[in-house]
Amino acid sequence: MQNYIDDTGVQVADIVIGFREILHQGMNEAQAVREKFDYFCWDLYARVTEMYERQPEKQQLRTAVLKRLEEREGEDAMLAAYVARRIVDCHLDTMARIGVRYDLLPWESDILAHRFWERAFDRLKKSRAIEQVTSGDRKGCWVMALEGPRFADLKEGEKIIVRSNGTVTYVGKDIAYQLWKFGLLDADFGYGRFREGPDGHVVWTTTDDPLEQQRDHPSFGGAARVYNVIDVRQAYLQAIVVEGLKVLGYADQAARSIHFAYEMVALTPGSAERLGVTLSEEDRKRATIEMSGRRGLGVKADDLLDALERQALEEVTVRNPDLDPREIRDLARAISVGALRYLMVKYTRNRVLAFDFDEALSFDGETGPYLQYAAVRAGGIFQKMAAAGGPDEKTAAVWALEGSFDLPRTDAAEEHWALLTLIARFRETVRQSVDSLELSQVAKYAFNLAQRFNAFYHKYPVMQEPDARWKKARVILTYLFLAQMRRAFDLMGIPEPARM
RNA sequence: GCGCCUGUAGCUCAGGGGACAGAGCAACGGCCUUCUAAGCCGUGGGUCAGGGGUUCGAAUCCCCUCAGGCGCGCCA
Structure with a gap:
């Protein structure tokens, strides 16, 4: 699991420009920022956009700053590096809250520093996959010819990979990067430890600084299959990257390059207004309003998590007033993470998500807490039974493994079998989910399973069941349900609270 | 203009050749002395955008139309 860090792009450049032109500050002031640095930059970024609107001539600064970032020269580059590093730290903190961990952070600046592109460029030239244009508008550019209906709308039927001024485009860099991912580049990054989580998990980073490099790093790159998790708007560029592999003769790797595309999250007009945006009549009629970092319009993950946590805290406190405050806080955290995680996986990935605050903050119905609640109820049965000298979870596991049960032909038995049948469909569901790359199938399954268990x-x-035969069947079913639910939780990253 | 995606209940979404089309939310009505009511049960609510075709059978596959979103740069 790698997270690509685009540290030489316009976003970072704009933040640098914001420090210089709006705040009239530099590195010392940036280092002195005490508030959440990602929030600080979020606001600054929106102010930079406003500045460009008022004074369009300021946009010219960008080119110069971008150049300095690529060359890693001067104070702007130092500031950019600091800003990027600190924002990445914020990002990792946020992701750690919901249990997301990365193995490696490959930085775009390191792709440049390690001259990945130069190597790829040689290969592309040698294999004649790209050729230089000798006349016309595009004289001097290196282009890749693209054919087929997918590329039918491309201007001239070719994509510019190297500009006439000799600089490489984003797609070019991405082809080189994709080659590295498959171990086809005959080059590698230097690696160092970025930071270590409380669980001991090390996040590695690429680096070209010999002082930061560490030899004992795991092996990165050389993948058998690559999933590029990028939003659907980049489908076109991803297709070109894959085409790049093909023309270099790597048909197998091209086939194993999977663009794991997902649609965007957009705001319902109501949610946008709740964020303080004034909407036009036209906008209000739309199904969704696109989020925009440039305009400072969006929902920050930390804010949403905070809101979920506050709400969960209230509800846990009401239900378990005697619990230790620390335990209450842990439960609230688990519930908030479950709520957010389920929200993220319940939808299919090819549809624009309409983000609605009321829906996101709900713990009723098809939500993470609903699933967690069902599991907690099942767990509660074993706790109660064990405390009363009955079978505990371990015993139930043995019964499930060794025991068999037979039930009379009644409607009640039908419902028991129906629960068992659904429990048994888990593997099949996971299989389908993997084949279709739709985690939402696991989510729907888990919800249906929880629903059926709740009814049961x-x-x-x-x-309390007096009949030993029925009781044993129910103990086994409850155990199997809980075990299966935990597997589903594991796949979705949903924590199981001890109680609710 | 070309390409991709979407159109299913008031809202948000599942279902992608096979039974009377499902869920959640919202609305309405019930259920806590019995393993936690973050729950359960029930009621109402549908021209599956429209039209044509294939098929014994279409929300599902094909074609056309309409509507919406996105993409198509010597940006990333």
Whole structure:
């Protein structure tokens, strides 16, 4: 799991320009920023956009700053490096809250520093995959010819890879990067430890600084299959990258380059207004309003998590007033993470998500807490039974493994079998989910399973059941449900709270 | 203009050749002395955008139309 850091792009350049032109500040002031640095930059970024609108001539600064960033020269480059590093730290902090961890952070600046592009360029030239234009508008550019209906709308039927001024485009860099991912580049980064999580997990970073490099790093790159998790708007560029592999003769790797495309999250007009945006009549009629970092319009993950946590805290406190405050906080965290995680996986990935605050902050119905609640109820049965000298979870596991049960032909039995059948469909669902790259299938399955268990739980007592045969069947079913639910939780990254 | 995606209940979404089309939310009505009511049960709500075709059978596959979103740069 790698997270590409675009540290030489316009976003970083604009923040540098914001420090210089709006705040009239530099490195010392940046280092002195005490508030959340990502929030600080989020606001500054929007102010830079406003500045460009008021004074369009300021945009000319960008070219010069970008050049300095690529060359890694001067104070702007130092400031940019500091800004990027600190924002990445913020990002990792946020992701750690929901249990997301990365193995490696490859920096765009390191792709440049390690001259990945130069190597790829040689290969592309030698294999005649790209050729230089000798006349016309594009004289001097190196272009890749592209054919087929996918590329039918490309101007001239060719994509510029190297500009006439000799600089490489984003696609060019991406082809080189993709080659590295498959171990086809005959070059590698230097690696160092970026930071270590409390769980001991090390996040590695690429680096060209010999002092930062460490030899004991895991092997990166050389993948058998590559999933590029990038939003659907980049489908076109991804297709060109894959085409680049093909023309270099790597048909197998091209086939194993998977663009894991997902649609954007947009705001419902109501949510946009809640964020303080004034909408035009026209906008209000739209289904969704696009988020925009440039305009400072969006929902920050930390804010959403904070809101979820506050709400979960309230509800846990109401239900478990005698609990230790620290335990309450842990439960609230687990519930907020479950809520956000489920929200993120419940939708298919090819549809624009309409983000709505009320829906996102709900713990009822098809939500993470609903699933967690079902699991907690199942766990509660075992706790109660064990405390009363009955079978605990371990015993139930043994029964499930060794025991068999037979139930009379009744409607009640039908419902027991139906639960068992659904439990048994887990593997098949995971298979389909992997084949279609739709985690939402696992999510829907887990929700349906929780629903069925909740109905079962309501209707059929386990602990109190006097008939030993029914009781054993229910103990086994409850165990199997819980075990399967935990597997689903594991796949979705949803924590299982001890109680709710 | 060309390409990709989407159109299913008031809203948000599942279902992608096979049974009377499903869920959540919202609305309405029930259910806590019995393993936690973040729950359960019930009611109402649909021209599956429209038209044509293929098929024993179409929300699902094909064609056309309409509507919406996105993409198509010597930006990243």
